[in-house]
Amino acid sequence: LEGPTPPKPGATATAPAAAAKPRVVIVATGGTIAGAGADAANSATYQAAKVPVDKLIAAVPAIAQVAEVRGEQAFQIASESFTNAQLIELAKKVSALVKRDDVDGVVITHGTDTVEETAYFLDLVVKTDKPIVMVASMRPSTAISADGALNLLDAVTVAGAKDARAKGVLLTMNDEIQAGRDTTKRVNIKPSAFFSQWGPLGMVVEGKTYWFRAPVKRHGTTSEFDIDGIDSLPEVAIVYGSGNMHPEPYTSAVAGGAKAIIHAGTGNGSVAGYLVDTLKDLRSKGVQIIRSSRVGDGFVLRNAEQPDDKYDWVVAHDLNPQKAKILAAVALTKTQDSKELQRIFWEY
Numbered sequence: 001l002e003g004p005t006p007p008k009p010g011a012t013a014t015a016p017a018a019a020a021k022p023r024v025v026i027v028a029t030g031g032t033i034a035g036a037g038a039d040a041a042n043s044a045t046y047q048a049a050k051v052p053v054d055k056l057i058a059a060v061p062a063i064a065q066v067a068e069v070r071g072e073q074a075f076q077i078a079s080e081s082f083t084n085a086q087l088i089e090l091a092k093k094v095s096a097l098v099k100r101d102d103v104d105g106v107v108i109t110h111g112t113d114t115v116e117e118t119a120y121f122l123d124l125v126v127k128t129d130k131p132i133v134m135v136a137s138m139r140p141s142t143a144i145s146a147d148g149a150l151n152l153l154d155a156v157t158v159a160g161a162k163d164a165r166a167k168g169v170l171l172t173m174n175d176e177i178q179a180g181r182d183t184t185k186r187v188n189i190k191p192s193a194f195f196s197q198w199g200p201l202g203m204v205v206e207g208k209t210y211w212f213r214a215p216v217k218r219h220g221t222t223s224e225f226d227i228d229g230i231d232s233l234p235e236v237a238i239v240y241g242s243g244n245m246h247p248e249p250y251t252s253a254v255a256g257g258a259k260a261i262i263h264a265g266t267g268n269g270s271v272a273g274y275l276v277d278t279l280k281d282l283r284s285k286g287v288q289i290i291r292s293s294r295v296g297d298g299f300v301l302r303n304a305e306q307p308d309d310k311y312d313w314v315v316a317h318d319l320n321p322q323k324a325k326i327l328a329a330v331a332l333t334k335t336q337d338s339k340e341l342q343r344i345f346w347e348y
């Protein structure tokens with residue numbers, strides 16, 4: 001019988017090197033994931049944006065097994081208070097981080113209320129294939145069955161995963177990996193708050209990613225937009241459709257500086273007959289009219305319900321009003337041409 005090959009004379013035995021852990025930066029912005037309540041029974045009554053990032057990381061020791069992490073406190077706010085100025089500041093910070101050789105991925109802790117807007121904004125303007133993963137929670141850290149700790153661990157896992165590269169900005173919550181472009185807050189009181197009509201991209205379970213689909217819309221390195229060249233965003237207003245409307249919400253939005261109006265229309269982005277002249281008039285003054293829908297799912301068809309070609313209006317494709325607002329603002333930094341705007345709404 002042959003035994004193991006004896007080492008060659010002069011060779012030194014070395015232990016196999018431990019695989020280097022991915023280096024992930026956690027950029028904290030506030031929200032419920034950093035929230036604290038008076039009592040463990042307070043799952044919905046608490047103050048958001050209280051716990052600093054280093055404490056969030058220290059509360060999940062398992063993170064150290066998954067990645068080498070460090071935290072940066074960008075803001076400490078509830079996400080409904082995000083303005084364009086903060087969106088731009090955050091995107092520039094993330095853009096600088098992903099350019100560094102010592103950063104493999106970025107996690108952003110955020111409030112759930114507008115995380116879908118921030119996720120889509122970063123998806124459009126940060127030119128990178130490195131994973132950028134949004135994370136949030138529905139229960140504050142002090143609550144029984146708080147969801148933030150596992151969500152954060154999962155987000156770091158995804159941000160450090162090679163197979164998460166080039167998939168656009170992601171959102172990791174409730175074991176699911178959602179596309180930042182598609183995902184939207186659908187339930188305002190349960191940990192299963194986020195949903196995409198096209199389904200999650202994958203799941204993260206016990207430190208492993210499992211993928212089922214990939215985004216086809218332009219994002220990251222395939223996007224024509226770059227935060228490094230954007231210093232401000234134009235005003236875009238959303239007007240919510242219902243029965244018995246009046247023109248003033250549209251006209252006063254424009255008087256307040258809106259360069260585009262997202263019509264969150266009924267059904268397939270329909271417009272009340274008595275409002276059509278108001279919208280045509282605003283378009284003739286240079287305001288972009290973009291038809292989205294107050295219905296959560298589906299997509300608005302061009303020239304269905306209203307003759308968009310004739311009126312020179314744009315349709316928001318499958319983007320809900322708040323996502324359409326983000327894309328319109330980003331697109332208007334580059335073009336004022338409605339045909340270009342429509343092309344962008346098909347491609348992103």
Ligand SMILES: NC(=O)CC[C@H](N)C(=O)O
Pocket residue numbers: 030031032033048077078079080110111112113114136137138139
């Ligand atoms: N679950 C949450 O994060 C909501 C808290 C708060 N309104 C925010 O969006 O920051």
